[in-house]
Structure formats: C-alpha cells, structure tokens
Amino acid sequence: MENAKKKSLIKSLKYAIFFVLLFAALVIIDVKNPSYSMIITVLKKGTVYALIAVSMNILNGFTGLFSLGQAGFMLLGAYTYAVLTMTNEAREAVYYLSGYSVTFTLPWYVGLILAGAVAAFFAFLIGLPVLKLKSDYLAIATLGFAEILRAFSQWAKLEKITNGSIQLRDYPTFSKSSLLEGTVFENASLTPYVLIVSLCLLLIVLMINSTYGRAFKAIRDDEIAAEAMGINLAHHKRLSFITSSFFAGIGGALLAIYQSSITASQFKSSTTYEILLIVVIGGIGSITGSVLASYLYIACSEWWLRGLDSGSFLGLNLPNVFRSGFRMVVFSVIIMVIVLFFRKGIMGERELNLDRVGWFFTKILPSLFKKKNKAESGKEAVK
Amino acid sequence: MVKENAKTLLEINNLQIRFGGIKAVDGLSLSVKEGEIVTLIGSNGAGKSTTMKAISGMVKPFAGEIIFGSDNITGQAPNVIVSKGITMVPEGRRVFPNLTVLENLKIGAYLRYDNLTNDIDYVYSLFPRLRERSWQLAGTLSGGEQQMLAVGRALMAKPKLIMMDEPSLGLAPIVVAEIFEIIKEINRQGITVVLNEQNANMALKIGDRGYVFETGRISMSGKCSDLANDPKVQEAYLGKSK
Numbered sequence: 001m002e003n004a005k006k007k008s009l010i011k012s013l014k015y016a017i018f019f020v021l022l023f024a025a026l027v028i029i030d031v032k033n034p035s036y037s038m039i040i041t042v043l044k045k046g047t048v049y050a051l052i053a054v055s056m057n058i059l060n061g062f063t064g065l066f067s068l069g070q071a072g073f074m075l076l077g078a079y080t081y082a083v084l085t086m087t088n089e090a091r092e093a094v095y096y097l098s099g100y101s102v103t104f105t106l107p108w109y110v111g112l113i114l115a116g117a118v119a120a121f122f123a124f125l126i127g128l129p130v131l132k133l134k135s136d137y138l139a140i141a142t143l144g145f146a147e148i149l150r151a152f153s154q155w156a157k158l159e160k161i162t163n164g165s166i167q168l169r170d171y172p173t174f175s176k177s178s179l180l181e182g183t184v185f186e187n188a189s190l191t192p193y194v195l196i197v198s199l200c201l202l203l204i205v206l207m208i209n210s211t212y213g214r215a216f217k218a219i220r221d222d223e224i225a226a227e228a229m230g231i232n233l234a235h236h237k238r239l240s241f242i243t244s245s246f247f248a249g250i251g252g253a254l255l256a257i258y259q260s261s262i263t264a265s266q267f268k269s270s271t272t273y274e275i276l277l278i279v280v281i282g283g284i285g286s287i288t289g290s291v292l293a294s295y296l297y298i299a300c301s302e303w304w305l306r307g308l309d310s311g312s313f314l315g316l317n318l319p320n321v322f323r324s325g326f327r328m329v330v331f332s333v334i335i336m337v338i339v340l341f342f343r344k345g346i347m348g349e350r351e352l353n354l355d356r357v358g359w360f361f362t363k364i365l366p367s368l369f370k371k372k373n374k375a376e377s378g379k380e381a382v383k
Numbered sequence: 384m385v386k387e388n389a390k391t392l393l394e395i396n397n398l399q400i401r402f403g404g405i406k407a408v409d410g411l412s413l414s415v416k417e418g419e420i421v422t423l424i425g426s427n428g429a430g431k432s433t434t435m436k437a438i439s440g441m442v443k444p445f446a447g448e449i450i451f452g453s454d455n456i457t458g459q460a461p462n463v464i465v466s467k468g469i470t471m472v473p474e475g476r477r478v479f480p481n482l483t484v485l486e487n488l489k490i491g492a493y494l495r496y497d498n499l500t501n502d503i504d505y506v507y508s509l510f511p512r513l514r515e516r517s518w519q520l521a522g523t524l525s526g527g528e529q530q531m532l533a534v535g536r537a538l539m540a541k542p543k544l545i546m547m548d549e550p551s552l553g554l555a556p557i558v559v560a561e562i563f564e565i566i567k568e569i570n571r572q573g574i575t576v577v578l579n580e581q582n583a584n585m586a587l588k589i590g591d592r593g594y595v596f597e598t599g600r601i602s603m604s605g606k607c608s609d610l611a612n613d614p615k616v617q618e619a620y621l622g623k624s625k
Binding site: 211214215217218220221222224225226227228229230231232285349 | 439441460461462464465466470471473477478479480481482486489490491493494536540
C-alpha cells in the first residue's frame with residue numbers, strides 16, 4: 001500500500017512538472033512574439049477550439065450521446081458575453097440602427113461565467129424533450145435546435161438585445177489590458193486564454209475521473225446494464241448535456257473575445273462539423289486527443305497549408321494548381337486518410353501517458369536509428 | 384440457506400405486463416422467502432425475463448403489485464429499487480467493455496457512499512481470476528470471466544435479493560458448474576437468489592423452490608426436488624421421454 005501511494009505521488013509529480021513546463025513554454029512564446037504573429041494567432045484559436053472540442057467530447061465520447069448542437073451553445077455563450085459586457089458608449093455605436101435595451105455593463109469574468117450559465121440553462125430546457133431520443137435522432141434534433149437558436153438571435157423583434165444580424169463588437173477583450181502594462185507581460189495575449197482554458201479542462205478532467213464520469217462511461221458502454229446498476233439514465237444524460245453546453249458556452253465567449261467581433265451567421269452547423277472533425281481526429285473519448293487535434297487542425301487550416309492557396313508550397317511554385325480553394329482539397333484528402341487508416345483517431349480512447357512518451361523517445365527512436373546503422377554497415381561490408 | 388419460518392422477502396400478486404396488445408405476463412403470482420434460491424424455468428417467451436425486468440423496475444407493469452419486504456415497489460424507478468436491495472445480473476452479462484474490471488465493480492456500488500475496499504476484496508476472494516485482471520478492460524475478458532464480473536458487480540451493491548437472468552448462457556459446462564458453485568456460496572452467506580435458467584437440470588439441482596412458467600402464467604410450482612421428479616416437467620424441460 002505504501003509503495004503504491006509513493007508511486008502515484010511520483011506519477012502526479014511527473015505530470016505536474018510536465019504541465020508547468022508546457023505552460024512556461026507557452027508563456028515564453030507569448031512574450032517573445034508579437035500578438036499579431038502567426039504562431040500566437042494559431043495557438044490562441046487552437047486553445048479556444050480545444051475547450052470547445054473537449055466539451056463536445058464529454059457528450060459524444062464519454063456519455064455516448066451523439067449531439068450536433070455545439071454551435072448553438074457557442075452562439076449563446078458568445079452573445080451573452082458580448083451583450084452583457086459592452087460599455088454604453090460602445091453600444092451607442094454598435095446598436096446604431098435599433099437602439100439598445102440592455103444598459104448595464106458587467107465585468108468580463110462575470111460575463112464569461114454567465115455565458116456558460118446561459119448556455120447550460122438552454123441545454124436544460126432543450127434536454128427535457130430531446131434527450132429521450134437515441135443516436136441519429138438525437139443528432140438531428142440537436143442540430144435543429146442549434147439552427148433555431150441562430151435564427152432566433154437574428155430575429156428583428158430581438159434587435160435591441162442581439163442587434164439583429166448586424167455584428168457585435170467593442171466588448172472587452174484581452175488584447176488591451178491595462179493591468180499588465182509596463183511588465184514583461186505587456187504584450188502577452190495568449191496567456192489569459194491558456195489560463196482560462198486550463199482551468200476549465202482541469203474541472204472537466206476532475207469530473208470525468210469522478211464517480212459521475214464513471215457513470216457517463218457506463219451509460220456509453222451499455223445503457224441497459226447501467227440502468228440495472230441503479231444509474232438514473234435521464235438524470236445523468238441531462239447532467240452531461242448541461243456540463244457540455246456550459247463549457248461550449250464559455251468556449252463561444254472565448255471565441256468572441258478572440259475574434260473581437262461576432263455575428264450570428266458564423267455559428268452555422270458547419271462550425272459544429274468542424275469541431276466534430278477535431279473530436280474524431282483526436283479520438284472519441286480522449287481529452288488530450290481533442291486538445292492535440294484542435295491545435296493540429298487550426299495550425300493546418302490557418303498556417304501550414306496556407307501555401308496551397310497562395311501559389312507556393314514546400315518550395316514548389318505552381319500558381320496554376322495551388323490556387324485558392326486547393327487547400328480544402330488537400331485537407332479533405334488528409335481527413336479521408338485519417339478516417340480510413342486511423343479510425344480511432346490520434347489517441348483512440350487513451351489519454352496522454354508520459355511513460356509511453358518517454359519510452360518512445362528513449363527506446364523506440366534510438367532503436368530505429370540503430371537498425372539503420374546496422375543496415376548501412378552491412379552494405380559497406382558487401383562492398 | 385432457508386431458515387425455519389423465514390419471512391417472505393418478495394411477493395408478486397396478479398402481475399400483468401403488456402407490450403402493446405401482447406400480454407407478456409398475465410396474472411402471475413409468486414413469493415420468495417428470505418434465504419431461498421428460487422428458480423424460474425420455462426420455454427422462451429414464457430415471461431421469465433419480463434417478470435425479472437418488472438421486479439427491477441426496467442419494465443412498468445400494467446396491473447398487479449410487487450412487494451419487497453414491507454415496501455410496495457410496483458412501477459418504481461430502477462435506481463430506487465437497487466437502493467432498496469434488489470440487483471439484477473442482466474441476460475448476456477452486459478459488462479461495460481471499455482471500463483476496467485475494477486471500474487465495473489465500482490459502478491456496481493454506484494448508489495453507495497461508504498468505503499468499498501472490503502467489498503472489492505470480498506468479490507476478489509470469490510473470483511480470484513478477477514483480481515489478476517483488475518486493470519484489464521472488461522471487453523477483453525473471456526465469456527466466463529465476464530459472467531463472474533457481472534455477478535461480482537451486482538454483489539457490490541450489497542443486495543438482499545440478487546436476480547440472475549440466464550447466467551449460463553453461452554458458457555462451457557465446466558464454467559457453468561463454477562458459476563453455480565458461486566451462486567450457492569453467495570446464498571450461503573445470506574443473500575436470496577432468484578434464478579432464471581434455461582438449463583433446467585442444473586437450476587432444479589441447486590434451487591430450493593421452483594416455478595414453471597407457461598405463456599405468461601405459472602403452471603406449476605413447488606420444491607425443486609419434486610419438480611425434477613414430475614413427469615410433465617421431465618418431459619418438457621429435462622429432455623426425458625416416457
């Protein structure tokens with residue numbers, strides 16, 4: 001028993017050190033690069049998408065409920081944040097057509113929490129009828145509700161709150177924070193995202209590893225057996241749906257902060273598919289997989305494959321082939337390859353395991369090189 | 384182990400269950416005494432599994448009442464019924480394939496808030512093979528091991544009454560014997576057992592009393608030894624011809 005305790009302590013210490021180092025690296029990148037540089041943009045958007053992808057994974061990967069309503073809850077979060085945190089001066093300019101009816105201004109952190117809360121509340125309401133459905137039917141119903149929410153936010157009667165289909169902007173973002181002026185962190189813009197998302201992910205991980213998380217997985221594996229074990233199916237499904245939507249709402253608010261302006265039209269079902277893609281690439285049922293995949297996905301679509309649209313890629317200069325839109329062709333091929341050959345995604349259902357990573361770098365990589373050397377020396381001997 | 388003048392633990396009066404227009408169970412009454420092993424035998428579609436599902440709350444009865452101890456549990460939610468002390472080992476094992484053996488056991492104790500260490504040790508002492516495979520995913524176990532896990536998982540809820548729906552389904556004879564040995568062992572420790580079994584021979588050997596189901600009704604009941612010697616039962620369920 002003593003030994004096991006010691007082992008688990010060492011293990012958690014290892015992970016703590018790993019995450020502190022990772023965080024330090026991100027902060028250093030943040031301080032060294034200007035906020036408009038590509039790497040910061042990608043890391044920021046990737047961080048926001050990581051939270052949204054993990055929130056979708058709670059539902060699809062851990063509870064086995066196939067829901068496609070993520071864009072709707074992101075929209076609720078983004079709008080709640082934008083509407084409630086704007087100053088009245090900003091509102092004068094933004095609501096120039098209709099006038100505004102919300103006249104109070106909340107601090108940004110309250111807005112962020114409320115963004116989650118509003119999304120969670122709507123999830124509760126939508127969940128009452130929808131969660132009785134199974135598999136594809138649930139997906140269709142949630143997709144429908146997300147579209148209804150989008151249409152509703154553009155409704156002319158709500159103009160004074162949501163500004164109709166005109167964009168919302170000039171709400172507080174992280175780029176102009178006066179708090180850190182004069183310090184090393186003066187132009188740090190990535191760190192706040194990383195901090196908030198890490199906190200949310202920590203909460204999610206704690207939940208998944210609790211008895212609730214185990215009950216979610218039991219429902220995913222076998223509903224009938226879960227019910228026979230005394231798990232209240234309706235209650236737990238609702239809980240999972242609400243939690244997922246809460247974090248999707250916060251993710252939506254963070255996306256609003258990242259973009260510094262939002263419109264309802266960008267929260268179409270294609271946004272949901274984008275996130276579903278990240279979840280599938282990362283591995284359905286793996287939190288670290290979703291995080292990893294969202295950085296990879298954003299880096300590919302925003303940065304690494306840009307050259308395919310603008311003429312030259314990997315030193316090839318073919319302006320006739322690499323025209324705008326070609327990036328999406330290549331991207332689709334990559335996705336097809338993943339779906340065909342890595343059906344369980346990058347991580348499958350596993351989580352990040354430092355021992356495995358260490359084993360890969362100390363045993364597998366060197367052995368690969370050794371084999372090569374042997375083969376080469378063999379060739380030389382023949383000569 | 385049935386004591387003299389043991390109390391009635393479970394009583395079913397005039398139970399009716401309908402699926403649409405089909406009467407799956409039609410006016411059925413039975414009783415289970417504390418400490419008994421009661422076996423239910425009958426052909427497919429006679430209503431044995433449906434009755435078990437009704438007791439555990441997974442199917443709502445159309446009419447009739449189910450009384451457990453002194454509570455009327457008719458039509459209550461499965462989680463309420465589990466917390467009162469009835470657990471079911473579902474047909475076809477139904478372990479959670481992507482959870483480890485240990486996690487499966489912990490799910491069995493989902494409605495309990497006290498310390499589980501002793502009970503996990505108890506289940507492992509009944510099934511030493513599960514201890515070896517504690518960190519293995521349940522989906523990678525063999526059929527027999529999965530059945531053991533399903534029984535162990537049900538025991539984790541500390542039930543007064545355990546219902547087993549076809550525990551021998553698809554298992555090799557030697558494994559079946561092992562499972563039945565465990566059922567006897569569980570019963571010796573004071574847990575009442577209701578057994579639904581196609582393998583009538585085995586079931587009548589270990590049971591105290593038995594009920595014979597026929598198209599949603601009980602056609603015969605009595606001591607298992609008497610049932611096993613009854614010519615009708617022998618012909619219909621034990622495969623002995625006159």
